[in-house]
Amino acid sequence: MDNKEYxxxxxxxxxxxxxxxxxxxxxxxxxxxxxxxxLAPDYRITCNEEVNQGLNRKQALLEASRCLxxxxxxxxxxxxxxxxxxxxxxxxxxxxxxxxxxTLKETSALPAVCGRVCPQEKQCESKCFYLQKLxxxxxxxxxxERFAADYERESGQISVPEIPQRNGIKIAVxxxxxxxxxxxxxxxxxxxxxxxxxxxxxIGGVLKYGIPEFRLPNSIVDVExxxxxxxxxxxxxxxxxxxxxxYDDLHEMGFKGIFAASGAGLPRFMNIPGENLIGVMSSNExxxxxxxxxxxxxxxxTPVLPGRKVAIIGGGNTAMDSVRTARRLGAERAIIVYxxxxxxxxxxxxEVKHAKEEGIEFMTLHNPIEYIGDEKGHVTRMRxxxxxxxxxxxxxxxxxxxxxxxxxxxxxDMVIVSVGVSPNPLIPNTFKGLTISPKGTxxxxxxxxxxxxxxxxxxxxxxxGGATVILAMGDGRRAASAMDAQFHR
Amino acid sequence: MNKIVNKEYFSANVVKLEVExxxxxxxxxxxxxxxxxxxxxxxxxxxxxxxxxxxxxxITLVIQAVGKSTRKLCALEAGDxxxxxxxxxxxxxxIEKFGTVVCCGGGVGVAPLLPIVEAMKxxxxxxxxxxxxxxxxxxxxxEQMRQHSDEVIIMTDDGSYGRKGLVTNGVEEVINREKVDLxxxxxxAVMMKFVALxxxxxxxxxxxxxxxxxxxxxxxxxACRVTVGGKTKFVCVDGPEFDAHQVDFDEMLMRLSSxxxxx
Ligand SMILES: Cc1cc2nc3c(=O)[nH]c(=O)nc-3n(C[C@H](O)[C@H](O)[C@H](O)COP(=O)(O)OP(=O)(O)OC[C@H]3O[C@@H](n4cnc5c(N)ncnc54)[C@H](O)[C@@H]3O)c2cc1C
Ligand code: SF4
Ligand code: FES
Numbered sequence: 001m002d003n004k005e006y007x008x009x010x011x012x013x014x015x016x017x018x019x020x021x022x023x024x025x026x027x028x029x030x031x032x033x034x035x036x037x038x039l040a041p042d043y044r045i046t047c048n049e050e051v052n053q054g055l056n057r058k059q060a061l062l063e064a065s066r067c068l069x070x071x072x073x074x075x076x077x078x079x080x081x082x083x084x085x086x087x088x089x090x091x092x093x094x095x096x097x098x099x100x101x102x103t104l105k106e107t108s109a110l111p112a113v114c115g116r117v118c119p120q121e122k123q124c125e126s127k128c129f130y131l132q133k134l135x136x137x138x139x140x141x142x143x144x145e146r147f148a149a150d151y152e153r154e155s156g157q158i159s160v161p162e163i164p165q166r167n168g169i170k171i172a173v174x175x176x177x178x179x180x181x182x183x184x185x186x187x188x189x190x191x192x193x194x195x196x197x198x199x200x201x202x203i204g205g206v207l208k209y210g211i212p213e214f215r216l217p218n219s220i221v222d223v224e225x226x227x228x229x230x231x232x233x234x235x236x237x238x239x240x241x242x243x244x245x246x247y248d249d250l251h252e253m254g255f256k257g258i259f260a261a262s263g264a265g266l267p268r269f270m271n272i273p274g275e276n277l278i279g280v281m282s283s284n285e286x287x288x289x290x291x292x293x294x295x296x297x298x299x300x301x302t303p304v305l306p307g308r309k310v311a312i313i314g315g316g317n318t319a320m321d322s323v324r325t326a327r328r329l330g331a332e333r334a335i336i337v338y339x340x341x342x343x344x345x346x347x348x349x350x351e352v353k354h355a356k357e358e359g360i361e362f363m364t365l366h367n368p369i370e371y372i373g374d375e376k377g378h379v380t381r382m383r384x385x386x387x388x389x390x391x392x393x394x395x396x397x398x399x400x401x402x403x404x405x406x407x408x409x410x411x412x413d414m415v416i417v418s419v420g421v422s423p424n425p426l427i428p429n430t431f432k433g434l435t436i437s438p439k440g441t442x443x444x445x446x447x448x449x450x451x452x453x454x455x456x457x458x459x460x461x462x463x464x465g466g467a468t469v470i471l472a473m474g475d476g477r478r479a480a481s482a483m484d485a486q487f488h489r
Numbered sequence: 490m491n492k493i494v495n496k497e498y499f500s501a502n503v504v505k506l507e508v509e510x511x512x513x514x515x516x517x518x519x520x521x522x523x524x525x526x527x528x529x530x531x532x533x534x535x536x537x538x539x540x541x542x543x544x545x546x547x548i549t550l551v552i553q554a555v556g557k558s559t560r561k562l563c564a565l566e567a568g569d570x571x572x573x574x575x576x577x578x579x580x581x582x583x584i585e586k587f588g589t590v591v592c593c594g595g596g597v598g599v600a601p602l603l604p605i606v607e608a609m610k611x612x613x614x615x616x617x618x619x620x621x622x623x624x625x626x627x628x629x630x631x632e633q634m635r636q637h638s639d640e641v642i643i644m645t646d647d648g649s650y651g652r653k654g655l656v657t658n659g660v661e662e663v664i665n666r667e668k669v670d671l672x673x674x675x676x677x678a679v680m681m682k683f684v685a686l687x688x689x690x691x692x693x694x695x696x697x698x699x700x701x702x703x704x705x706x707x708x709x710x711x712a713c714r715v716t717v718g719g720k721t722k723f724v725c726v727d728g729p730e731f732d733a734h735q736v737d738f739d740e741m742l743m744r745l746s747s748x749x750x751x752x
Pocket of ligand 3: 704
């Protein structure tokens with residue numbers, strides 16, 4: 001049965017038929033899209049609490065009833081892992097929330113995470129019938145996904161799947177971000193003995209050291225990790241593959257398959273004068289200090305500079321997370337400096353909206369060209385080149401070009417550089433026989449995620465460069481099914 | 490969690506810890522370091538691996554109590570556990586037969602110098618080691634250095650032991666006396682800066698092992714960046730050893746003071 005037949009068969013079930021008939025589409029279309037319950041901006045910038053508070057049951061059931069249960073649900077084509085979106089939403093509408101959560105888990109390993117961090121406006125929701133045909137706001141698929149996943153977790157009835165007979169085959173996973181975690185989850189369910197090796201002292205990858213608490217609480221990620229533990233996944237922290245253990249060591253230890261999910265953790269700088277002044281740092285450093293090392297906690301040993309006038313260079317999620325963190329840590333001015341216009345910003349729309357509500361300033365069409373410091377080497381000012389938009393470049397976005405002579409200076413005491421990341425070079429450098437792209441990513445077969453080394457599969461940011469959580473997860477799941485198939489041949 | 494199996498004092502503030510870390514013991518080479526974290530709220534700090542015992546599955550760290558984190562670590566006793574030890578990190582020292590090698594260390598830089606002295610000697614070099622400190626009590630690892638060096642020169646600021654003078658005086662004396670092929674220097678940044686200035690004058694190739702601020706130690710954050718030959722480098726992955734004549738020590742000194750007054 002292909003995916004379309006599957007979706008049709010599911011849609012034809014009696015309860016779905018009945019639900020569709022229970023309310024005319026005219027009534028459904030008349031309902032306005034639900035608004036997320038949020039903490040007030042002036043309160044949330046004083047703390048680290050999650051900004052989005054989730055939907056309550058009543059809101060969720062009403063929003064779910066907006067979904068028309070389309071015969072050709074385009075939303076599912078916008079989801080990188082192909083979640084059966086109408087099925088989970090209709091389960092919410094009929095009040096079977098746990099069933100909705102199970103539907104999500106058929107395809108997504110971490111729905112509570114994706115419901116919070118997926119760029120739905122570019123994926124599922126962008127394909128929704130409401131938006132495409134009715135020119136209305138799409139069904140809030142992401143909010144509903146989060147609602148179902150949270151409901152399951154808070155009900156204490158998380159389904160820990162039954163593990164089949166163990167087959168004793170040892171599998172190693174390098175890195176514990178979303179790619180590694182989803183791969184580990186699938187392989188343990190298939191009966192393999194799975195060990196995840198993580199370089200840092202905490203499990204979770206970017207979900208822990210990068211994305212802040214106010215957007216994705218650690219406790220949400222920890223529940224998922226605990227579940228994997230309960231299913232038998234072993235986690236080894238403080239262990240760097242390629243350093244602590246080599247490719248050969250893994251073989252000696254009896255590992256028959258390896259999944260490389262080591263991410264794109266290397267910060268890029270712009271190589272402009274003054275970039276090594278005190279107070280200029282990468283967003284990775286800033287976020288790692290605050291999120292992983294808890295530097296804002298007075299009890300913690302790791303320090304963080306108390307920025308009062310903070311500029312963040314970049315327009316992605318990482319830049320938004322950094323600028324909003326700086327605001328929470330007491331910045332009076334927290335400014336996004338971005339060389340294109342707001343339209344081209346890669347950050348999620350929700351993040352930009354939240355940032356603005358929190359008093360973040362936006363200096364778009366500005367690009368830093370120099371940082372200036374005091375006699376002790378602390379950054380005090382920055383020079384910015386004003387830009388205008390020219391022709392579209394390779395990425396399809398209009399490329400920024402400098403306006404000759406249009407240079408401004410602003411006062412700053414901290415600058416966070418957030419202009420992208422590169423793949424972690426350790427596996428590419430130490431596993432001989434891999435094909436590496438000019439960008440430094442591991443080249444794999446797209447359908448199986450298998451590399452040129454027969455026992456090495458790879459996925460997530462190490463294959464894609466900086467991408468998204470859901471794509472990393474999807475890679476993990478595809479690699480798991482392909483590796484499993486290889487063992488059964 | 491890594492167990493401390495042995496603890497020794499070199500002086501009131503300098504402690505040697507032997508720590509269980511079988512995988513690191515097996516994988517490490519001279520010049521490698523580890524990142525260590527003490528306690529759940531502890532910070533991640535880099536420490537050079539002084540030596541390793543593959544059979545016992547242990548590595549040895551020499552720690553000078555200078556700040557909060559090193560004091561915490563020095564307060565641990567045999568039988569206690571270090572929360573996290575990860576490594577080996579960085580690039581190993583390039584060891585080969587150069588001829589005559591002067592290895593000079595000051596303060597706590599002496600500990601990371603030991604494995605290099607040992608490896609250089611093993612590779613067939615004539616090794617002259619210059620140890621420097623403010624005063625006699627602060628000279629450490631003299632015994633171990635003597636075992637692996639052809640000659641050990643001791644310099645103290647106050648003349649209380651060995652000769653009176655700075656590390657550079659000791660190194661210059663050797664250069665003037667005989668043909669030297671390589672100089673290796675590890676110590677406070679100011680010391681390395683002056684060693685580099687001296688050996689540059691004599692065109693003597695010099696390697697410095699840099700001890701910058703670090704967070705992850707794996708190339709992820711850039712806290713450790715330095716300028717070498719006009720280019721930005723990450724000490725934790727591109728180093729820790731660099732051509733001393735190319736290092737911008739003034740920038741490094743400045744960056745080392747980033748968190749002064751905050752910690
Ligand atoms: C601040 C920030 C905000 C983001 N916001 C969003 C968002 O809102 N939505 C979204 O979809 N995406 C977002 N992203 C991108 C998303 O987080 C990544 O695409 C995703 O985490 C990639 O997953 P991964 O599993 O490939 O790698 P990672 O999450 O990077 O995990 C890799 C792990 O491997 C470890 N590792 C590396 N090398 C080794 C080794 N040799 N041995 C052992 N362990 C190793 C690393 O320490 C790390 O823990 C954001 C990224 C950042 C940095
Ligand atoms: S996983 Fe992401 S793309 Fe897929 S349905 Fe959920 S929010 Fe949409
Ligand atoms: S310590 Fe983070 S990159 Fe070197």
